[in-house]
Structure formats: structure tokens, C-alpha cells
Amino acid sequence: MKQIRPMDAVVALYSDSEHELSEAIIASLSRAIFGGEQFKPAGPAQIAISRVSHRLLKWTTHCRKAKGENYEGGAYDNPILKRSGHPYARALLDSSCREAESLVEGGDPMNGPYMMIPPEILKAGTTWDRLFLNSVQGRDVQLRFIWETQATYDAVKSRLKNEGGVVRLKAIAAGTGLSMIVAYDRLIRDGYDPARIIVRITDREKSNIDKTNRILAKLSSTRERHSDAKFEGGISAGIEDIFEEESEGAPLLGAQYDVITAVGILEYLQGFTCGTTERRLKLEQPVEAATAQILVARLAGMTTDSAALIVNTFRPHSSTRILELFGRRFDYRHRENLSALLASANFGTPRLVGSGNIYDVEVYEKRASSPG
Secondary structure (H helix, E strand, O other), X not given: OOXXXXXXXXXXXXXXXXXXXXXXXXXXXXXXXXXXXOOOOOOHHHHHHHHHHHHHHHXXXXXXXXXXXXXXXXXXXXXXXXXXXXXXXXXHHOOOOHHHOOOOOOOHHHHHHXXXXXXXHHHHOOHHHHHHHOOHHHHHHHHHHHHXXXXXXXXXXXXHHHOOOOEEEEEOOOOOOHHHHHHHHHHHHOOOOHHHEEEEEEEXXXXXXXXXXXXXXXXXXXXXXXXXXXXXXXEEEEEOOOOOOOOOOHHHHHOOEEEEEEOOOHHHOEOOOOEEHHHHHOOOOOOOOOEHHHHHHHHHHOEEEEEEEEEEOEOOXXXXXXXXXXXXXXXXXXXXXXXXXXXXXXXXXXXXXXEOOOOEEEEEEEOOOOOO
């Protein structure tokens, strides 16, 4: 693979062109994830730098003055971030809409940390790339991606070996679904029968699904099995808001899946938490219609009795306070909170896949429902 910077790799991956480069990026990600290399969370020195960065950004960040009711692309300003010119910095300062200011939105900049996983792309990164994409939280985002991908692959592989028939997978609120794509690509390249693997990638944002479909249409392992149909086999992607009864993906809510990934969504949902941004900052916390309990109930309704559910915790940590400076709001959970939440929907004792400074990734096996 030619030398390429992280954000350039993201742009190439989700473009309509760059077929060979996209193949090389996926292959490089796969080698790093499945090659046995040991990835570690950020250490004490990097955590100390993060604390200093938080203080500096706190001193230099201020709110913009709104002009009437027109949305100007974000409520925050910071001269240091603006001077960097980095796409991730722009994503922190500018949101797609007022309603999304409390979220770490998907899209190209948020996929940047994943590109730091392949050694050849990491080496090409600039100082700003390392500060933004390989920070304490950036490193944990990479680890979460690696563990999610490995856990998905292992769960499908086990079922293909030990059970007959088709294995159905689903990624909800998956952004561009890159983890699921890498896992599927690896399964196909390892010789598993593609006729026995059905994959559905969903997200509520059309822009994310458009990017997913572009990459599926140009990878050799997916383009011949890429389907836009509702549930007709292969690997497909479509718009779905799991909390909406009447969405494009609503008919699929009745489908039964063997493996589901729900990574990066629970940190925005109330219920079974050990703390919240609003509570820490003594801000008003509005009551939201979409809650963690509702999500888990939906997941229980679309999984088989022996399904594997792959999820993550989101522990309170000093590095997340940097994101809170820019209006992001989180619902924090330790492993105990997550276990209590999922036990309410008949998901049993979890298996820990990996643990970082902020995220743990766990696999929950669903318990068979008791008769009567």
C-alpha cells in the first residue's frame, strides 16, 4: 500500500473510486486486527498529557454568539483547534445540526482513529493526527474497534463450525459499519461459505449508509454479494432508527439474528448508569423517550435464544472531559451497570473481550426463554 495519511485513507475508503487502495486499507486493517499483535491502552504519560490538554482547551474554548434562529454549524470556538485545520478539530467545533451537538457524530473524522491501527498508516500520521486520533480516548476507540471486530468474527466462526444453516448478523447504529465489513471480509477470505452468512448494517443517518454502500460495492469480498434488498442474503446496508416503529428498516425488527453488535450507542442513552455528564456538571438533564431499557428490549426481540450480543461500557475518565468541553454529553456505565441492564432482557453472564481506560467490550449470550 502506498504511503497515505489517516484522514486521506478515510476519504479514499468511502469514495466512489480508489478501488485498489480501499482493498489495501481493509487488508491492512485485517492484518493488524487478526495478526496477533498486542494493542494496549494509553499509559500514564499519555494520560498526564491529556489532563494538561484538557486544562489548556478549557481556558481557550468559548461559546459562539448565536445570530437569531439560524444554525451556524456549531456553538463552540477554539483558536488552537481552528489553527490545526484538522478534520477532527472541525468535527468537535461544528455539528451537522443543533440536535446533534451533544453527540460524537459519525462520518469521516470519527473514523480517523481506526486508520491509526495499521502500522504503515500510523507512521504516515502527522503530529496533529497523533494528538487527535491517537489520544487517550482515540487509542481506546481503536481498541474498541479491534475487540468488536474480533468478537464478531469469533462468534460467527463458532456458529458456522458447530451449527448448521445460516448465521445472521446485524450491526445497529453502526455508522459506516466498518467493523462488520472487516469481520465479514475476513470470514470470506478464510474460506467460509458466503451462502451461510447474512449481514445487515443499519444506521439512522443516510450519509453513513451511503458511505457503507459505496465501500460494499467496490470490495472484491462484498460487491458480488452486496444487496440493497430488505433481507435477501449477502451483505446489505440500510437506514434504520431502532427506536422508530415506522422507519425504512422497521420490517426487519421481526427478523431473528444470531449475532448483533450494538457498539457506541449506549453511552447516549439514559438508564442503569454510574454517572452522566449533566450530573457531573450540575446541568439540567431532560427526560428522553429513547432509553437504554427500550434499546435492550428491542435487541431481545430481534435475537435468537442463543444469540451473541456485542456491546461496550463507557467508564468515567478524565480524557472524556475534553469532549464535554465541546458540548458532548454522555451516560457512563461500569460493567456492573451494563450487566444489570442486560439481565433485565434475559442476556446472561458476559465474557470480557478487552478492557481499556474508557471502554470495555463484552459479549453477552442470550439465555433461552423459560417455557410458559
